[in-house]
Amino acid sequence: MAVSDSVLRMTAAEDMCPQRLVLEHVTTRWGVLVLIALQERSYRFSELRRHVGRVSEKMLAQTLQTLERDGFVHRDAKPVIPPRVDYSLTALGEEAAGQVKALALWTDRRMAAVVEARKAYDETRTSS
Amino acid sequence: MAVSDSVLRMTAAEDMCPQRLVLEHVTTRWGVLVLIALQERSYRFSELRRHVGRVSEKMLAQTLQTLERDGFVHRDAKPVIPPRVDYSLTALGEEAAGQVKALALWTDRRMAAVVEARKAYDETRTSS
Numbered sequence: 001m002a003v004s005d006s007v008l009r010m011t012a013a014e015d016m017c018p019q020r021l022v023l024e025h026v027t028t029r030w031g032v033l034v035l036i037a038l039q040e041r042s043y044r045f046s047e048l049r050r051h052v053g054r055v056s057e058k059m060l061a062q063t064l065q066t067l068e069r070d071g072f073v074h075r076d077a078k079p080v081i082p083p084r085v086d087y088s089l090t091a092l093g094e095e096a097a098g099q100v101k102a103l104a105l106w107t108d109r110r111m112a113a114v115v116e117a118r119k120a121y122d123e124t125r126t127s128s
Numbered sequence: 129m130a131v132s133d134s135v136l137r138m139t140a141a142e143d144m145c146p147q148r149l150v151l152e153h154v155t156t157r158w159g160v161l162v163l164i165a166l167q168e169r170s171y172r173f174s175e176l177r178r179h180v181g182r183v184s185e186k187m188l189a190q191t192l193q194t195l196e197r198d199g200f201v202h203r204d205a206k207p208v209i210p211p212r213v214d215y216s217l218t219a220l221g222e223e224a225a226g227q228v229k230a231l232a233l234w235t236d237r238r239m240a241a242v243v244e245a246r247k248a249y250d251e252t253r254t255s256s
Contacts, residue, residue: 018243027155104151111146113220114146121199
């Protein structure tokens with residue numbers, strides 16, 4: 001099957017696997033939350049940090065830089081005093097956010113079933 | 129917005145965030161490849177290892193165990209000699225595989241745009 005072959009070729013070419021990296025960038029804890037936040041509106045750095053919560057300045061800056069380099073986030077530094085930097089999604093970033101949100105929503109919807117499965121699994125292990 | 133709030137609550141409850149863990153399990157390098165392989169058909173361990181490629185026995189066993197515990201993979205140990213263990217997707221696992229494959233396909237489709245964006249980003253950095 002073409003699709004699966006293509007995904008599996010990534011593995012064969014592990015060290016040169018750019019798809020893998022993109023998948024990782026958009027599915028990190030902060031990558032997911034930043035993409036979903038920016039899907040609603042653009043944010044200034046400090047606003048975004050408050051909105052996402054619990055993320056260090058350094059980690060948020062790194063997440064934004066990675067997403068900017070991948071072409072998902074647009075960084076708009078306004079030449080004003082005090083300096084003002086707005087972050088928003090590019091068209092490609094809107095797509096990425098849509099994909100990731102679909103996955104996050106699915107995770108939310110199915111969480112109860114997963115918790116149930118884990119409980120059953122752990123009980124089997126304990127009783128055997 | 130309900131959805132985003134729900135996703136953001138995960139962050140607030142970082143240590144007790146089961147959604148985050150599920151997202152991580154299905155988007156790891158091997159998690160993605162195992163789910164996509166099992167979407168086609170069931171596999172025996174050694175077959176699956178050859179199919180996925182480059183994965184150590186230990187890592188594949190760990191990936192399968194995690195996916196089994198989450199309720200995505202069914203492990204069928206047949207009482208025969210020599211022992212035979214088949215892995216297949218549960219109904220929940222089919223859903224997970226569908227979600228992850230959609231994301232992997234999107235990554236594949238948009239990879240060229242991402243590579244282009246990275247090149248442009250790196251050039252700006254170098255020239256400034």
